[in-house]
Amino acid sequence: xxxxxxxxxGWPDSTNTWEPLQNLKCPLLLQQFYNxxxxxxxxxxxGKVIMPKxxxxxxxxAVAEYIVKKAKQRxxxxxxxxxxxxxxTHKGMILVENTVxxxxxxxxFFYINEYKPAPGISLVNEVTFGCSCTDCFLEKCCPxxxxxxxxxxxxxQIRIPPGTPIYECNSRCQCGPDCPNRIVQKxxxxxxxxxxxxxxxxxxxxxxVKIKKMSFVMEYVGEVITSEEAERRGQLYDNKGITYLFxxxxxxxxxxxDAARYGNVSHFVNHSCDPNLQVFNVFIDNLDTRLPRIALFxxxxxxxxxxxxxxxxxxxxxxxxxxxxxxxxxKKRVRxxxxxxxxxxxxxxx
Numbered sequence: 001x002x003x004x005x006x007x008x009x010g011w012p013d014s015t016n017t018w019e020p021l022q023n024l025k026c027p028l029l030l031q032q033f034y035n036x037x038x039x040x041x042x043x044x045x046x047g048k049v050i051m052p053k054x055x056x057x058x059x060x061x062a063v064a065e066y067i068v069k070k071a072k073q074r075x076x077x078x079x080x081x082x083x084x085x086x087x088x089t090h091k092g093m094i095l096v097e098n099t100v101x102x103x104x105x106x107x108x109f110f111y112i113n114e115y116k117p118a119p120g121i122s123l124v125n126e127v128t129f130g131c132s133c134t135d136c137f138l139e140k141c142c143p144x145x146x147x148x149x150x151x152x153x154x155x156x157q158i159r160i161p162p163g164t165p166i167y168e169c170n171s172r173c174q175c176g177p178d179c180p181n182r183i184v185q186k187x188x189x190x191x192x193x194x195x196x197x198x199x200x201x202x203x204x205x206x207x208x209v210k211i212k213k214m215s216f217v218m219e220y221v222g223e224v225i226t227s228e229e230a231e232r233r234g235q236l237y238d239n240k241g242i243t244y245l246f247x248x249x250x251x252x253x254x255x256x257x258d259a260a261r262y263g264n265v266s267h268f269v270n271h272s273c274d275p276n277l278q279v280f281n282v283f284i285d286n287l288d289t290r291l292p293r294i295a296l297f298x299x300x301x302x303x304x305x306x307x308x309x310x311x312x313x314x315x316x317x318x319x320x321x322x323x324x325x326x327x328x329x330x331k332k333r334v335r336x337x338x339x340x341x342x343x344x345x346x347x348x349x350x
Contacts (some may be wrong), residue, residue: 003020021136032074084159091188094190095194097195111263113187127286130171138153146167158214162280199339199341201270205304211302212298220246226254242336250292271344272311275299275310275311279294
């Protein structure tokens with residue numbers, strides 16, 4: 001008869017007991033046990049782990065160790081998923097998934113919903129006027145006052161070319177929450193999944209629902225720092241092979257968003273040289289052109305289960321960052337190899 005070592009919830013390991021199968025009333029846990037055992041055996045067949053030869057029918061120590069680690073990882077990821085959903089303020093849910101390795105939640109990452117200014121930087125530049133439209137589509141609304149085109153069509157899809165700023169209605173506008181010019185400020189509407197990639201790109205993000213083309217997907221948020229501090233951090237990040245800096249260079253180049261420690265779901269979105277997300281600069285309650293909000297819109301229809309990506313070298317102007325393409329000795333830095341796999345891959349992230 002087969003016996004299973006049971007860890008009882010809420011009790012210490014000293015109270016663990018061996019139980020026959022008929023005593024176990026936990027089909028989900030049993031299925032996870034068998035799945036983990038199968039996954040470990042698959043890794044043995046692929047040569048990723050070495051299994052010592054043993055004719056004993058008991059569970060081998062290496063397999064048991066893997067199953068325990070996987071169970072602890074599953075609990076840790078579940079707690080992290082719950083924490084992310086408590087902290088988020090947008091409509092869409094956040095799921096977490098790792099079927100690839102034993103990596104748990106990042107240890108030094110803090111979820112935020114909006115820019116976090118570094119010491120000495122003020123983001124308070126409250127808007128002083130708003131529209132009084134009854135129909136923002138038909139009347140002279142905030143974009144017209146700013147001298148730009150109305151960004152959206154009636155299906156809430158973006159209709160302006162990359163490089164054109166978005167001016168949404170703000171807190172002083174008399175239009176209501178259902179105004180067609182309030183899109184980015186409502187946050188992510190789609191349920192997304194942070195998942196572990198299988199080709200060495202770390203964590204990634206995929207959508208759990210279909211996203212129509214030209215639709216708002218998420219904001220890129222993080223710590224707002226000076227360009228001088230960004231240059232210093234950039235050297236450190238290059239040496240580690242990570243990239244989280246986004247220059248706010250719509251009009252000037254004074255500030256940068258660093259999403260390394262503080263960020264939202266966009267922290268986990270991978271780079272691609274052929275991305276399905278496009279960057280736009282957005283102004284809502286802060287009209288300081290040095291501090292645009294960064295919004296990511298879909299460039300095409302994205303199917304459920306498909307990974308979301310954007311080009312790390314893309315600026316809000318729609319152009320490729322000239323800094324990224326300048327490889328003169330004065331700007332020589334450690335280059336990070338790109339693993340996006342696109343046909344048009346440039347070979348490097350920076």
